[in-house]
Amino acid sequence: MTDRQPSVPGVQSVASLDETLPLIAIVGRPNTGKSTLFNRLVGKRRMITDPTPGVTRDPVSEHWMLGGHSVMLVDTGGVKLDREGLDHLVSEKSLSILERAHVLILLLECTTLTPEDEMLVKHLRPYGDKTVLVVNKVDDYNRETLVWNYHSLGYQRVVGISAAHGLGIGDLEDTLMGMLDLDERFDVLPQKDERIKLAVLGKPNTGKSTLTNLLVGQEVSIVSDIPGTTRDVVSGDFLYKGTPFTILDTAGIRRKSKVDEDVEYYSVNRAIKTIDESNVVLLMIDAQEGIADQDKKIAQLIVRRGKGVVLVLNKIDALSGIQNQLEAIKDRVRFLFPVLTFAPLVGVSALKATDVHILLDTVYAVWRQLNKRVDTADVNNALKRWSEAYQPPRSSSGYFKVYYGTQVSVAPVRFLFFVNKKPGFPEIYVQFLKNSIRRDLGFPSIPIEVELRERRRNPAGMASLRSEGEGEMKSSVPADNEKPRKPASASDTRKAQPEGGGRAKAAPKARKPGNKAAKGKADERRAVSRKQSQQKKGRMEQKRAKG
Ligand SMILES: Nc1nc2c(ncn2[C@@H]2O[C@H](COP(=O)(O)OP(=O)(O)OP(=O)(O)O)[C@@H](O)[C@H]2O)c(=O)[nH]1
Ligand SMILES: Nc1nc2c(ncn2[C@@H]2O[C@H](COP(=O)(O)OP(=O)(O)OP(=O)(O)O)[C@@H](O)[C@H]2O)c(=O)[nH]1
Secondary structure (H helix, E strand, O other), X not given: OOOOOOOOOOEEEOOOHHHHOOEEEEEOOOXXXXXXXXXXXXXXXXXXXXXXXXXXXXXXXXXXEEOOEEEEEEEOOOEOOOOOOOOOXXXXXXXXXXXXXXXXXXXXXXXXXXXXXXXXXXXXXXXHHHEXXXXXXXXXXXXXXXXXXXXXXXXXOEEEOEOOOOEOHHHHHHHHHHHHOHHHOOOOOOOOOOOEEEEEEEOOOOOHHHHHHHHHOOOOOOOOOOOOOOOOOEEEEEEEOOEEEEEEEXXXXXXXXXXXXXXXXXXXXXXXXXXXXXXXXXXXXXXXXOOOOHHHHHHHHHHHOOOEEEEXXXXXXXXXXXXXXXXXXXXXXXXXXXXXXXXXXXXXXXXXXXXXXXXXXXXHHXXXXXXXXXXXXXXXXXXXXXXXXXXXXXXXXXXXXXXXXXXXXXXXXXXXEEEOOOOOOOHHHHHHHHHXXXXXXXXXXXXXXXXXXXXXXXXXXXXXXXXXXXXXXXXXXXXXXXXXXXXXXXXXXXXXXXXXXXXXXXXXXXOOOOOHHHHHHHHHXXXXXXXXXXXXXXXXXXXXXXX
8 A cells, every 4th residue: 555646657637537638728709710610620510509799608618539539629608808807707617617728729810909809818828838829810811921910929829720711720730739749648549438447456465456546646445454354346537648547446355364375365256246347457466476376267257258458567666687577477477377378467566656657558558459340351361361371170070161250349359250060160270260360350468259150051140241242251161071272263262152151062953942934944945955956967967968
């Protein structure tokens, strides 16, 4: 347990989700074009609640994608000046926005600078560092020179635009991105109201509470020394590089007895619940103690549920020759827990906040993989390569075949493969598919689930897969009891059967009842061709007789 303040680069503590996005506020006296600029930026018309110029409006806000990053844009609307004094110039709501905004767009008109504007400029002086002065209504070249007059107001950033005609908007966006340091933020954020949920599991005293408190910036986790104490999972929120995280700490939940060292050290049910509520699990290991056998149980629970897992080797500050030890522990993990070979391992010191940002970058990368989708066409192109490189082993009843694959879910990442025979399908080949998916399709660090489904004669699922353009895969896979062969040639592909399975065989089609019309036509065609060849034969005989 520690009372140190957060000192992980990129980590911010948060009180509510509203605070998670960068906030840009447009401020200006009435009629400068705030609504026009707001609509231009967010790309839609919004309702103007009071069309009378100068009437105080409530602030309006919208999500806006700025250079691929989600930000919040606010038209303060409510900044109204009167001549009485500066203190009551701004409504309460607007004042709080001015305080909270990461960037202020102070909007003026290029043609007129009124005393009201000057008062506003003076009032916003304390926010100078986060303000960009935007001079609006620069509709043509002649008006561009007017912008220079505004440099005398002392702002470091001055941009001329025409909100009505969309001029200078690119320059404004570049300026805003620079001011917000957006390149330091993650590109893809969880959906609105969604967070990356981290569960921290591990033996007592590995430092789970220390890490949780470090990230959340306050003591949310209390270590209880009372034997037999079982507490609920505690949680806290924080932001890392602009992305909201929730951390669930299971500290102390499995300490049934401090006296008995052998007692099972976690409540499996509680652990399962916490794992289920999370996207990524941190499995904490005390670097001085190494891995405990029981970590294996929890690892299996995590993998079985398709969650991301990062192994955290804590207390590296207490190690000497860290790198060597990290490598030794990695080797040991791979040896003892083959189920976790894909899981990243990060060494940190929760106490000293060392390399915790690397841990969070790793968590984010794992989360991205958990939410990644691969096109069915890409799966099947890869499957073609894999089956060329390594065919499923033969069994007594013939060769196993994999026809098609498709990704059926994210988080957990699950793939479905259609095979000719499911019973006895070699586990080693399923493992091969999992490893190949990880290696070639961009999921190097997460568990992959593979489901096999036996192909029926005309399964609806197959039809829909084929309609997505995967018809080619079928010709690369050998038919039942057929020897493995080279990849299909173009002519093989043309011969492919509609069933989508093995190579086309010229097997006669079973005649179906109700096919009489087709049969009649075929008979007719045969009769015509017989007649034609008889006529030809006759003509030949006549020629010969003449000759
Ligand atoms: N010529 C020109 N007119 C503009 C431009 N941008 C806005 N306007 C006009 O300026 C007037 C005021 O625009 P609004 O966007 O309603 O201004 P506002 O600051 O939201 O005004 P309030 O709602 O009173 O606070 C409208 O008639 C707009 O058409 C511009 O770039 N060029
Ligand atoms: N040297 C060192 N000590 C640490 C580090 N992290 C935690 N500790 C110490 O390890 C002890 C246990 O830390 P906690 O955070 O309470 O561990 P926990 O896993 O939450 O423990 P339980 O609540 O019992 O499950 C405390 O004395 C911490 O100060 C670290 O990075 N380095």
